Amino acid sequence: MAENTFTLNQRRVAFMPGQTILEAAAAAGVRIPTLCHLRGTTPTGACRICLVEVTGARSLMSACSTPAAPNMVIQTESTRVVQARKLILELLLASGEHDCLICPSCGDCQLQDLAFKYQVSPKRFNRWTDFRKTEVNPLIVRDFSRCILCGRCVQACNEVQVNRAISFGYRGKKAKIVAAGDGPLKDSECVFCGECVQACPTGALSEEKARTTWRPWKERQRVRTTCPYCGVGCQQWLHVQDGKIVKVTGVMGAEPNKGRLCVKGRFGYDFIYSEERLKTPLIKENGEFREASWDEALDLVASKFKQIVAESGPHALAGVSCARSINEDSYQMQKLFRAAIGTNNIDHCART
Amino acid sequence: MTNSFNEFARAKMFMIIGSNMVEAHPVAATFVKNAVMRGAQLIVVDPRRHALVDLAALHVPIRVGSDIALLNALMHVLIAENLYDRKFVESCTIDFDKLAANVRTYPPERAAAICGISAEMIRDLARRIASVKPMMVCYTLGITEHTCGKHNVQAVANLQMLLGNLGVECGGVNPLRGQNNVQGACDMGALPNVFPGYQAVTDADHRAKFAKAWGVAILPDTPGLMIPQMMEGLTTGKVRAFYVFGENLANTEPDIRKVEHELSSAEFLVVQDIFPNETTRFAHVVLPAAAWSENDGTFSNSERRISRVRTASPPPGLAKPNWWIFKELAKRMGRAWAADSAQAIWDEEVSVLAPQLCGIKYHRLEGDGLQWPCPDESHAGTCFLHKDGQFTCGLGVFTPVEWTPPAEEACADYPLVLSTGRRLAHYHTRTQTGRCEGLNDILGEETADISPQDAAELSIRDGETIRVRSRRGEVRIKARVSARVPRGLVWMSFHFRETCANWLTNPAFDPSTLTAEYKACAVRIEKVYTA
Ligand code: SF4
Ligand code: SF4
Ligand code: SF4
Ligand code: FES
Numbered sequence: 001m002a003e004n005t006f007t008l009n010q011r012r013v014a015f016m017p018g019q020t021i022l023e024a025a026a027a028a029g030v031r032i033p034t035l036c037h038l039r040g041t042t043p044t045g046a047c048r049i050c051l052v053e054v055t056g057a058r059s060l061m062s063a064c065s066t067p068a069a070p071n072m073v074i075q076t077e078s079t080r081v082v083q084a085r086k087l088i089l090e091l092l093l094a095s096g097e098h099d100c101l102i103c104p105s106c107g108d109c110q111l112q113d114l115a116f117k118y119q120v121s122p123k124r125f126n127r128w129t130d131f132r133k134t135e136v137n138p139l140i141v142r143d144f145s146r147c148i149l150c151g152r153c154v155q156a157c158n159e160v161q162v163n164r165a166i167s168f169g170y171r172g173k174k175a176k177i178v179a180a181g182d183g184p185l186k187d188s189e190c191v192f193c194g195e196c197v198q199a200c201p202t203g204a205l206s207e208e209k210a211r212t213t214w215r216p217w218k219e220r221q222r223v224r225t226t227c228p229y230c231g232v233g234c235q236q237w238l239h240v241q242d243g244k245i246v247k248v249t250g251v252m253g254a255e256p257n258k259g260r261l262c263v264k265g266r267f268g269y270d271f272i273y274s275e276e277r278l279k280t281p282l283i284k285e286n287g288e289f290r291e292a293s294w295d296e297a298l299d300l301v302a303s304k305f306k307q308i309v310a311e312s313g314p315h316a317l318a319g320v321s322c323a324r325s326i327n328e329d330s331y332q333m334q335k336l337f338r339a340a341i342g343t344n345n346i347d348h349c350a351r352t
Numbered sequence: 353m354t355n356s357f358n359e360f361a362r363a364k365m366f367m368i369i370g371s372n373m374v375e376a377h378p379v380a381a382t383f384v385k386n387a388v389m390r391g392a393q394l395i396v397v398d399p400r401r402h403a404l405v406d407l408a409a410l411h412v413p414i415r416v417g418s419d420i421a422l423l424n425a426l427m428h429v430l431i432a433e434n435l436y437d438r439k440f441v442e443s444c445t446i447d448f449d450k451l452a453a454n455v456r457t458y459p460p461e462r463a464a465a466i467c468g469i470s471a472e473m474i475r476d477l478a479r480r481i482a483s484v485k486p487m488m489v490c491y492t493l494g495i496t497e498h499t500c501g502k503h504n505v506q507a508v509a510n511l512q513m514l515l516g517n518l519g520v521e522c523g524g525v526n527p528l529r530g531q532n533n534v535q536g537a538c539d540m541g542a543l544p545n546v547f548p549g550y551q552a553v554t555d556a557d558h559r560a561k562f563a564k565a566w567g568v569a570i571l572p573d574t575p576g577l578m579i580p581q582m583m584e585g586l587t588t589g590k591v592r593a594f595y596v597f598g599e600n601l602a603n604t605e606p607d608i609r610k611v612e613h614e615l616s617s618a619e620f621l622v623v624q625d626i627f628p629n630e631t632t633r634f635a636h637v638v639l640p641a642a643a644w645s646e647n648d649g650t651f652s653n654s655e656r657r658i659s660r661v662r663t664a665s666p667p668p669g670l671a672k673p674n675w676w677i678f679k680e681l682a683k684r685m686g687r688a689w690a691a692d693s694a695q696a697i698w699d700e701e702v703s704v705l706a707p708q709l710c711g712i713k714y715h716r717l718e719g720d721g722l723q724w725p726c727p728d729e730s731h732a733g734t735c736f737l738h739k740d741g742q743f744t745c746g747l748g749v750f751t752p753v754e755w756t757p758p759a760e761e762a763c764a765d766y767p768l769v770l771s772t773g774r775r776l777a778h779y780h781t782r783t784q785t786g787r788c789e790g791l792n793d794i795l796g797e798e799t800a801d802i803s804p805q806d807a808a809e810l811s812i813r814d815g816e817t818i819r820v821r822s823r824r825g826e827v828r829i830k831a832r833v834s835a836r837v838p839r840g841l842v843w844m845s846f847h848f849r850e851t852c853a854n855w856l857t858n859p860a861f862d863p864s865t866l867t868a869e870y871k872a873c874a875v876r877i878e879k880v881y882t883a
Contacts, residue, residue, distance in 0.1 A: 138790045138793030139791075139793070159386075159389070160382065161382045161385075162385035162386065162389065186793075191378070191776060193378065209789055209790060223662050223663070223664045224662060225644075225661050225662045226651045226653075226659040226660065226661050227532065228532055228644035228645075228784070229784075230376060230377050230378075230528075230530065230531070230532060231529025231530060231531060231532055231534060231535065231653055231654040232377050232378075232380045232528070232653060232654065233532060233651055233652075233653025233654070233657060233659055235720070238645060238662075240665065243665055244664075245665065254719075254720055255356075255358060255657065255721070256356070256358060256379075256380075256653065256655060256657065257357075257379045260379045260382055262378030263378070263776060264776075264785060264791075265379070267788060267790055267791060269645070269788065270788050271643075271784040271785070271787040271788050272626075272643045272644070272665070274627070276627055277626060277627060277640070277643075277668045277669070277671065278625060278627060278628060278632075278638060278640035278641070278669075279640055279671060280640060280669050280670045281637070281638065281639055281670065282637065282638040282640075283636070283637055284635065284636045284637070289638065294670060294680070297637055298677075298680050298681060298684055299684060300637060301622055301681060301684075302681055302684030302685050304593060304620050305593055305681075305685065306685060308592045308619075308620070314572065315572075315576070315590075316590065316591060316592040317591070317592070317593045317594075317595070318576070318577055318582040318585065318591045318595070319594070319595040319596075319597065320579055320582070320595070320596050320597060320599050320601070321537055321542035321597050321598075322537070322598025322599055322674075323531040323533055323534040323536075323599075324531050324532055324533055324598060324644075325533065325597070325598055325641075325649075325674055326533065326536070326647070326649025326651060326674075326694060327533065327537075327539065327540050327649060327652060327698070327702065328649045328650065328675050328697040328698055329673075329675050329678070330533075330536060330540035330541075330542040331540040331541070331548060331675075331697060331701065331702050332674070332675040332697065333542060333595075333597055333678050334540060334541045334542050334547075334548070335566060335678070335682070336682050337576075338547070338553075338562070338566075338571055338572065339562075339566040339567075339568050339682070339687060340681070340682040340686070341685065342572055343572050343576055344545070344572050344575055344576030345544060345576035345577045345582065345591070346541075346544060346576060347543060347544050347576070347577070347578050347579045347582065348534075348537040348542040348543070348579075348599070349531070349534070349579065349599055349604065
């Protein structure tokens with residue numbers, strides 16, 4: 001028998017040394033549910049939803065933190081496992097106000113998905129925590145009545161983005177995720193990158209701008225694109241609903257950003273819908289702008305350019321291209337100046 | 353960048369110079385922070401104690417504009433103590449002797465006086481960067497936005513060649529581009545001296561190649577004007593028509609009053625943009641353009657990666673893609689161009705004409721894009737340049753440079769130095785971020801950041817409105833007293849019109865690149881007494 005293999009749901013599968021049961025199972029196409037596990041960060045084993053049954057082990061083991069070992073015999077959905085998961089889900093659901101009807105993450109919630117899969121609804125336990133305040137910060141809404149204390153946001157903030165703005169505060173029943181002195185995010189080290197929102201498996205963290213608009217199942221289109229701000233060039237998903245971008249998230253695993261975004265990339269998209277946008281060509285007459293058609297405006301520009309070329313030569317024209325627009329635009333503009341006008345007077349803010 | 357972002361997390365040592373990465377390139381900074389958590393050494397060279405300094409093994413707080421003195425002194429120590437990579441220098445570079453002779457005149461004691469740090473710190477830094485290999489240098493506009501910007505860049509390259517840190521993973525010289533597509537605009541030849549793909553306009557073969565491709569008899573053979581020369585030409589009448597695409601020059605160029613005078617002198621000004629702004633006010637014709645996410649295309653990031661940009665929603669009103677507007681103008685000037693989409697422009701023209709991009713076609717860009725050079729369609733792209741010491745011209749050339757002070761230094765009348773840059777939540781003149789819900793809540797107004805020492809001397813309290821004055825203008829602005837700022841420095845951004853640093857900045861330029869000295873001008877600050 002090969003050295004690095006184990007039995008997974010009656011199937012013999014290979015694994016790589018150092019892989020956890022979770023990773024090895026994923027590689028073999030078997031999905032084990034997780035809540036607290038955040039890829040690329042240290043496993044915390046906080047939620048226990050990834051429990052699996054390992055033959056010979058006394059208790060169930062958490063797949064996200066247990067290394068795969070040769071000849072383990074593992075069951076991921078045994079009766080014992082399913083029983084345990086149901087109990088965990090009941091506890092989690094009872095720990096807060098999981099009123100999916102008005103939750104911003106309804107339809108995009110790992111807790112909801114698991115409750116659905118294992119058919120668990122919140123009834124058996126009474127609520128046993130008492131802070132239930134929705135706190136609205138600019139951009140990010142924190143609603144601890146939906147928090148399951150999985151700690152993914154803490155991992156995202158501390159290990160992924162390394163902003164160290166939030167941590168676990170208090171103990172026992174009072175346990176809660178806190179920012180500097182249990183205050184609002186804006187008074188803490190928080191830089192509003194939103195990595196915590198992206199990591200949160202429930203509706204405890206959501207985006208203010210999408211909170212009462214985004215419905216995952218209404219999303220007709222998810223468009224992959226590149227951030228329009230700095231030179232890192234982060235890869236984004238634009239969530240488009242009713243013809244508009246309602247939310248932006250990072251593309252997991254993509255180069256160069258591996259799913260991460262900053263405040264501009266995540267929240268800086270809605271300028272395109274501003275009422276102040278230029279919507280029609282404008283021509284200045286007697287010091288005032290008036291609206292014009294494309295034909296009129298372009299004819300005017302072309303005839304003025306031709307006149308100046310005829311009178312003073314092509315070098316009396318100059319152009320500045322845009323370092324924010326697409327490559328194809330800059331290419332066309334330099335081609336216009338070189339091939340149609342006849343000058344190399346073309347530059348852009350290369351140096352700022 | 354010679355290297356790539358995905359190398360950051362594996363790097364062993366960083367020297368970050370003139371780059372407030374946490375605010376200007378936040379996601380890149382997260383990878384640096386990850387590396388530090390895994391044990392990488394971080395060295396920050398910067399006048400300010402910006403956020404990365406909190407994680408640094410060493411902060412080297414040099415004076416604004418003293419970079420070359422420091423870099424030369426580091427090389428002085430590396431050569432004097434025989435700590436440089438002799439093998440790399442001998443096999444992959446030329447003109448070492450010239451460099452050695454030049455840096456011999458920069459003993460740490462001399463540099464220390466210029467940089468405002470101790471000679472011991474310089475020696476310590478030199479020994480540290482020689483002790484770990486490879487070491488990655490990252491920089492941003494703190495290096496380039498000086499009258500000696502080009503020399504700064506050369507000094508950084510000299511250092512990395514001397515240490516043998518070029519052509520290796522997790523090493524290299526890595527300028528992080530400020531704007532999302534500066535790299536691309538350069539690659540596309542939106543520069544007065546080169547065609548797309550950095551092919552010189554002065555070269556007859558290149559001209560012939562492009563003339564044939566573009567169906568014209570001849571192409572202009574002399575390099576054109578750079579932006580500051582164009583602006584100057586507006587006042588002399590040398591430039592009669594000026595076409596500004598997407599740059600809010602009236603706020604982003606140094607010395608706003610001068611710039612506005614120049615723009616208002618234009619005989620015929622065409623501005624193509626997505627919003628009315630300070631520059632459109634001076635226009636004779638304004639053309640409404642489609643914005644990001646309203647058309648398809650590509651961006652090139654700092655690591656030379658071509659990534660797709662895609663359409664999510666249509667442009668408002670009559671606004672049109674920029675490439676379409678240029679095509680229509682060309683048609684009216686007697687040039688019919690065939691390409692009728694961004695994809696056609698790229699696949700049929702750009703990637704045919706630019707040798708570095710020949711292997712990059714839209715159908716290959718579906719996932720993570722491709723990094724140039726990518727010479728043919730079977731090529732996987734290039735993560736880091738100069739592999740195995742191969743330079744474009746064969747060997748790496750050491751170019752010795754001398755330190756020169758900023759064009760304007762602090763003096764009795766203007767005793768402080770103003771340096772400028774970006775803040776996290778905003779971008780440039782806020783034509784975009786200022787119109788995004790929530791971003792103004794995070795940062796709603798500009799401040800002038802000053803040191804606690806200077807504040808105490810002038811009895812200025814945090815949050816108090818002060819006047820910042822330079823030889824060119826003045827602004828009234830709130831003071832933010834911050835220990836991150838060293839004594840003698842005032843730091844501002846150019847995000848807000850009324851308090852824009854460019855009312856104050858000095859239109860002094862690097863003689864060869866004509867990059868303005870945004871990072872240094874002399875100012876004084878005053879309390880504002882309200883009656
Ligand atoms: S937004 Fe970013 S910085 Fe703020 S708490 Fe969330 S992860 Fe941390
Ligand atoms: S806020 Fe979300 S991510 Fe954070 S602990 Fe609560 S449920 Fe988990
Ligand atoms: S998300 Fe932030 S770091 Fe990434 S490209 Fe956009 S502005 Fe730059
Ligand atoms: S996912 Fe494994 S313990 Fe939470």
